[in-house]
Amino acid sequence: MxxxxxxxxxxxxxxxxxxxxxxxxxxxxxxxxxxHWGLYALPAQGEWIMYAQKTPVCEYEQLAxxxxxxxxxAKAWVSLxxxxxxxxxxxxxxxxxxxxxxxxxADPFNIVDSTPFNRDPMKELAEACREADIVLCFYYSHVxxxxxxxxxxxxxxxxxxxxxxxxxxxxxxxxxxxPQIKELLTEYGWVGLLWFDTAGxxxxxxxxxxxxxxxxxxxxxxxxxxVSHYMGxxxxxxxxxxxxGMSGEDTRPWETPMTLNLSWGYTTRDQIWKTAxxxxxKLVHVIGKGGNLLLNVGPTPQGxxxxxxxxxxxxxxEWTHRNAEAVYSTEGSPFPxxxxxxxxxxxxxxxxxxxxxxxxxxxxxxxxxxxxxxWMSRMHK
Ligand code: FHN
Numbered sequence: 001m002x003x004x005x006x007x008x009x010x011x012x013x014x015x016x017x018x019x020x021x022x023x024x025x026x027x028x029x030x031x032x033x034x035x036h037w038g039l040y041a042l043p044a045q046g047e048w049i050m051y052a053q054k055t056p057v058c059e060y061e062q063l064a065x066x067x068x069x070x071x072x073x074a075k076a077w078v079s080l081x082x083x084x085x086x087x088x089x090x091x092x093x094x095x096x097x098x099x100x101x102x103x104x105x106a107d108p109f110n111i112v113d114s115t116p117f118n119r120d121p122m123k124e125l126a127e128a129c130r131e132a133d134i135v136l137c138f139y140y141s142h143v144x145x146x147x148x149x150x151x152x153x154x155x156x157x158x159x160x161x162x163x164x165x166x167x168x169x170x171x172x173x174x175x176x177x178x179p180q181i182k183e184l185l186t187e188y189g190w191v192g193l194l195w196f197d198t199a200g201x202x203x204x205x206x207x208x209x210x211x212x213x214x215x216x217x218x219x220x221x222x223x224x225x226x227v228s229h230y231m232g233x234x235x236x237x238x239x240x241x242x243x244x245g246m247s248g249e250d251t252r253p254w255e256t257p258m259t260l261n262l263s264w265g266y267t268t269r270d271q272i273w274k275t276a277x278x279x280x281x282k283l284v285h286v287i288g289k290g291g292n293l294l295l296n297v298g299p300t301p302q303g304x305x306x307x308x309x310x311x312x313x314x315x316x317x318e319w320t321h322r323n324a325e326a327v328y329s330t331e332g333s334p335f336p337x338x339x340x341x342x343x344x345x346x347x348x349x350x351x352x353x354x355x356x357x358x359x360x361x362x363x364x365x366x367x368x369x370x371x372x373x374x375w376m377s378r379m380h381k
Pocket of ligand 1: 047048197198241257264
């Protein structure tokens with residue numbers, strides 16, 4: 001890949017009221033839906049199954065002939081996101097297995113050309129999001145691609161290894177990733193955010209080229225920090241999986257990607273699931289520290305969101321809708337310290353106390369202080 005021509009490296013530029021105009025919608029949204037959906041839903045053991053079982057590419061490809069999610073209903077997925085109080089959706093356009101979940105001209109290994117489904121779910125989701133005023137965003141695995149013939153991995157000692165070799169990466173970048181990012185940013189309307197994932201071994205120059213490529217297509221598209229290996233680029237920081245930042249830790253906006261159980265992709269394995277109370281506390285702690293929560297669902301091979309996931313999200317939604325004023329367009333606590341009783345969110349002239357382990361029974365009280373309106377929100381039933 002050529003040397004970036006002085007392209008901005010994606011860091012924020014000062015915006016209105018000090019908030020970056022590019023990420024303003026995202027910061028105010030506070031809560032999004034992550035969707036990990038692909039061929040890996042069929043074996044139902046999570047999205048790393050091809051790696052875990054060292055499945056040969058020619059064998060993994062066979063899954064495409066079985067993938068026919070006829071129960072997929074984009075409007076139902078978007079409606080669930082709204083019920084939960086989620087304001088943006090980040091869906092896997094291509095995960096590490098290299099299978100593309102939209103009609104890509106750059107690689108026939110995609111849901112339209114290689115499966116009996118023959119529909120483009122990303123088109124349907126884009127339409128449903130527009131109708132419901134939910135922001136559509138795409139996840140894209142921009143380095144790891146276990147399917148691409150010149151993929152940036154090689155198998156030795158019987159393990160997959162992501163030794164980046166510039167020639168091989170350039171072939172992959174020019175032949176697949178770069179044209180696919182262009183397809184995503186020119187064929188699905190406004191894309192709020194490109195969520196890049198695992199840039200291990202990628203050079204800073206390559207990362208800058210990727211940022212420049214996105215900016216050239218949709219300048220307002222938000223980019224997360226995983227576009228680069230050193231996390232210094234992008235418009236906000238993607239924390240580690242299920243990691244919640246510490247108060248006052250970040251000067252840049254940040255987001256926690258979180259699972260409902262222990263898997264991103266659909267799994268039938270028996271796993272521990274976070275309860276609605278725990279999820280609400282996680283949400284409150286994240287926004288109380290000024291972050292966003294991106295909460296994941298892993299749809300089934302039939303194209304439905306597992307009922308257990310839907311139940312959790314609807315329970316969380318009862319709380320977010322009841323406490324919307326204290327959730328959306330808020331800032332985190334003004335106090336850079338951990339609060340053992342809960343969290344604080346703020347708006348100009350207002351402070352919201354979210355108390356979840358008070359020593360006294362807590363109701364939904366609105367206490368008007370001398371200058372600030374203080375509101376204690378009951379965490380859950
Ligand atoms: O390897 C991926 C994983 O499958 C999943 O997509 C998560 C989501 O944050 N990201 C990577 C691991 O951090």
